[in-house]
Amino acid sequence: MAVGSTTNLGGASPAGPGLLPAVDAPASRARLRLPRSPKVLIGLGSLIVFLVLAVIGPWIAPYNPSRTFSTTISFPQPPSAAHLLGTTQQQQDVLSQLLAGGRSTVLVAFVAGLVATVLSVVIGVTAGYAAGLGDDLLSMLANFFLVMPALPLLIVIFGFLPQSQGSDDLLIGVIIALTGWAWGARVLRAQTLSLRSRDYVESARIIGERGWRIIGFEILPNLIPILASSFLFTVLYGVGTYTALAFLGLVNPNHLSWGGMLFYAQVAGAEQSGYWWLFIPPGLAVALLGTSLALLNFGIDEFINPRLRAAGLSRRRTRRAGVARAERLPRRFVLGVTPVVGYTPVAGAAVPGGSSALDVVSDGSPR
Amino acid sequence: MSAEAGRSGHLTGQPLLEVSGLCVDYGAGPGTVHAVVGADLVLHHGEVLGVAGESGSGKSTLAYAITRLLRAPGMIIGGSVAYHPEPGSTVDLLAADEGALRVLRWSQISVVLQSAMNALNPVMSIGTQLTDVLHAHNPSMSKAERRARAASLLDMVRISDDRLGSHPHELSGGMRQRVMIAMALALEPQVVIMDEPTTALDVVTQREILEELMDLRERLGFAVLFITHDLSLLIEIADSITVMYAGRLVERAAAAALFRAPRHPYSLGLLRSFPALHGPRQRLTGIPGSPPDLRQLPGGCVFHPRCPYVMARCRTDAPPLLRPAGAGDRELTGGRSAACWLQDGSSAVPPELAKPAPGGVSPAATSAVATPVARSQS
Numbered sequence: 181m182a183v184g185s186t187t188n189l190g191g192a193s194p195a196g197p198g199l200l201p202a203v204d205a206p207a208s209r210a211r212l213r214l215p216r217s218p219k220v221l222i223g224l225g226s227l228i229v230f231l232v233l234a235v236i237g238p239w240i241a242p243y244n245p246s247r248t249f250s251t252t253i254s255f256p257q258p259p260s261a262a263h264l265l266g267t268t269q270q271q272q273d274v275l276s277q278l279l280a281g282g283r284s285t286v287l288v289a290f291v292a293g294l295v296a297t298v299l300s301v302v303i304g305v306t307a308g309y310a311a312g313l314g315d316d317l318l319s320m321l322a323n324f325f326l327v328m329p330a331l332p333l334l335i336v337i338f339g340f341l342p343q344s345q346g347s348d349d350l351l352i353g354v355i356i357a358l359t360g361w362a363w364g365a366r367v368l369r370a371q372t373l374s375l376r377s378r379d380y381v382e383s384a385r386i387i388g389e390r391g392w393r394i395i396g397f398e399i400l401p402n403l404i405p406i407l408a409s410s411f412l413f414t415v416l417y418g419v420g421t422y423t424a425l426a427f428l429g430l431v432n433p434n435h436l437s438w439g440g441m442l443f444y445a446q447v448a449g450a451e452q453s454g455y456w457w458l459f460i461p462p463g464l465a466v467a468l469l470g471t472s473l474a475l476l477n478f479g480i481d482e483f484i485n486p487r488l489r490a491a492g493l494s495r496r497r498t499r500r501a502g503v504a505r506a507e508r509l510p511r512r513f514v515l516g517v518t519p520v521v522g523y524t525p526v527a528g529a530a531v532p533g534g535s536s537a538l539d540v541v542s543d544g545s546p547r
Numbered sequence: 548m549s550a551e552a553g554r555s556g557h558l559t560g561q562p563l564l565e566v567s568g569l570c571v572d573y574g575a576g577p578g579t580v581h582a583v584v585g586a587d588l589v590l591h592h593g594e595v596l597g598v599a600g601e602s603g604s605g606k607s608t609l610a611y612a613i614t615r616l617l618r619a620p621g622m623i624i625g626g627s628v629a630y631h632p633e634p635g636s637t638v639d640l641l642a643a644d645e646g647a648l649r650v651l652r653w654s655q656i657s658v659v660l661q662s663a664m665n666a667l668n669p670v671m672s673i674g675t676q677l678t679d680v681l682h683a684h685n686p687s688m689s690k691a692e693r694r695a696r697a698a699s700l701l702d703m704v705r706i707s708d709d710r711l712g713s714h715p716h717e718l719s720g721g722m723r724q725r726v727m728i729a730m731a732l733a734l735e736p737q738v739v740i741m742d743e744p745t746t747a748l749d750v751v752t753q754r755e756i757l758e759e760l761m762d763l764r765e766r767l768g769f770a771v772l773f774i775t776h777d778l779s780l781l782i783e784i785a786d787s788i789t790v791m792y793a794g795r796l797v798e799r800a801a802a803a804a805l806f807r808a809p810r811h812p813y814s815l816g817l818l819r820s821f822p823a824l825h826g827p828r829q830r831l832t833g834i835p836g837s838p839p840d841l842r843q844l845p846g847g848c849v850f851h852p853r854c855p856y857v858m859a860r861c862r863t864d865a866p867p868l869l870r871p872a873g874a875g876d877r878e879l880t881g882g883r884s885a886a887c888w889l890q891d892g893s894s895a896v897p898p899e900l901a902k903p904a905p906g907g908v909s910p911a912a913t914s915a916v917a918t919p920v921a922r923s924q925s
Contacts, residue, residue, distance in 0.1 A: 513618075513619035514645065515618065516615065516616060516645070516648070517615055517644070517645045517648060518611070518612060518615040518616065518617040518618075518621055518622060518623055519622045519623070520615075520622070520623045520641045520642075521572075521622050521623065521624045522570075522623075522624050522625045523623060523625060523626060523627055523641040523642070524567075524568065524625070524626060524627040525627065525639060525642060526565075526627050526628075526629040526637055526639040526642075527637075528637055
């Protein structure tokens, strides 16, 4: 029963009796209805590309990314046939660095997202469910981490890290997670507060279910959409923070990452000297990874809130289903203005146009 | 009233809302639900028009479609809805855009929803919510005037005006429902659409509220489209009743005529589903079976699988909404019609479907006659 209301977090009831997701045939309704909007497809597709590259990137890199091709040339070489994205100041292949550097960036970001999400669930849901003093203390902890400026704190922490550990992706991810869980915890606490007073949770408590079971089976399934978007948000935060830290040179510079590449581009004065192949490829990679996560998040939004989907009544799908005059359907459903696909104009009727004069519909075609 | 009004018998008012051939679909393509098919309704000035039917028969869908309040994936695929704010002028509600609808809503046509008790904002006092409406539609009103008007609105639904400062959780369910009715009437609309407004209340409160409502209707002269599954309630309060089944109108009659002399087997079944308080004892038979799946309707008459009087013709041909063959002249004045092959005059009608209709004008209808007069005097 808990899972059934997952898509209905707003608390709004379905529109009325007999409302069915009618565009899909009954047979396909059992399937999980993931949104198939272009946004989600592009986001999911490019995220998968990035994940695959993170795994196989170091193997398909044309050269060893740390190999120095020349000791005589002292400035970066522009793209050529041998080096498709040119070379760095140390005469290393940029393409190889880009392919190999993705692994660290993606790994740190996902470790950060995972750890932060676990932390936010443990702290947020416990705070929301416990109420009272426990809630106050945990909320205070979350607020404390929220108001603390993350980047300066990270700079201080990384300053204390010994150089040998500065290249440990897992450790970096956990440290970033420590500064990124508080937002998710606040959101989850708020939603848990709202869920814990719902009738089905109260009835579970009255019939004597244990606290952990209520949290695990009654409350958590309802938090999954929020959890998913909170996870993606923290991964996005992890990408940005890790890149920023590496760019500032706080992570061991010999540890290959996109942020580290930007650090070396900065050291080489790439912007002033016009060595665009040093900063555009890693910068673009970070931006695209972030974009794919954001697009996927939009998809989860639509999944959480079915109202954003117009219940499958898009013009394209309706036209494909063979409805005449599907172009009359609005692009997005507006509450309170039911679409009129076909109708008979009333003879001699006036349509009051907003505030002023009455327009007489004479030719039978509305508006 | 005009000669035309006199001819139309007990329905004396001018037509206020005319719905013809309205068709509503949920979704498109193979899984489409045809929730309302070819609905015709006429609501006159000062009339209480009841719409009755089982759950899922399309009553609420019909009301929401008329007001263009249906949610996705609902859409109107045919028919027309004409609203006459005053005799001679016509507004095509299906052609109206968002702005035009906003002008009409609440000030001309207001709706009391099924879950009206939850429609109040829990963090604002009811006085604020009432004056908010007045402020939005009539900014020239002073604060004191708005306050006085809100107090008189509450007084109208018999809530003392010291409740203006109360928040919704401080009121009982019945009081909240009354506040909603007061809000719906705040701008003196011509049409009030009530979608099961008393379903969540106990019968005593229900009766109180309905009596107040009928009282208000006589004083203010608005027309009511009253939607409920409770046919016994409609017989008490409505002037005329429309019975719906599977998205179709199956019978239309004056309230007393429907009660005394139903012409459609479905109406008869509904009437036999609740006990009469007096009169001879009758066995409560109800209606066998359950309402059909709107995606896979039976062919012919949609009611034939559950109909005790089913004939061969019912399985193949859908009966149109026609005036019953045996109906007398007086009976026809209520817009009497039924969608049943039994009533087309070609076959013998079972006696329970051919009872004589009560003559004369029902008491509820006389009040409708008096309404315009009472209004002009006030």
